[in-house]
Amino acid sequence: MFRIETEVDKERQALLARRLRDTNTERSPVLRALRGPGERELPLHVWALDEDGATAGGLTGRTWAGWLHIDLLWVSGALRATGLGTRLLARAEELARAERGCGWARLETWDFQAPGFYRSRGYDIVGEVPDYPPGVTEYTLTKRLG
Structure with missing residues (x-):
């Protein structure tokens, strides 16, 4: 079972951003090529x-x-x-x-x-x-x- 929350949580937001970036990087050859300083x-x-x-x-x-x-x-x-x-x-x-x-x-x-x-x-x-x-x-x- 899942619990749905609506509060602002900056730590979870940062975690979500990292996980989405990692997923996108895995799936996109262009984003894979940008790993490193150019990705920032x-x-x-x-x-x-x-x-x-x-x-x-x-x-x-x-x-x-x-x-x-x-x-x-x-x-x-x-x-x-x-x-x-x-x-x-x-x-x-x-x-x-x-x-x-x-x-x-x-x-x-x-x-x-x-x-x-x-x-x-x-x-x-x-x-x-x-x-x-x-x-x-x-x-x-x-x-x-x-």
Whole structure:
């Protein structure tokens, strides 16, 4: 008999992640080839600071298996349409390509956020989820780097 629990348990979560990674690695030739340093997921952050050192914008993401995954990109309202977002994105892509050997980038964005911004910078929509959340469409975009 099994007991179902719903509490947050970080130790079990880490155990589950290790076991899933091990199972996936056993079943995928690509993932088997990535064993070692290349398998590690590494954070990649790029920040724009104003003259006072306050955060004016930033991009957070991670690299793994030759991919840059962009999690967050934000620019202060006063600095939008100044090219700062483009500079943050370009810097993250360059670091991922030149220093971490990434050939691709990916991200998710909602229809009211920035799909046009990313498409104008070479990203292609490869997936969409309508009504996630209700009334909104989420897009997945990718780009070949370099």
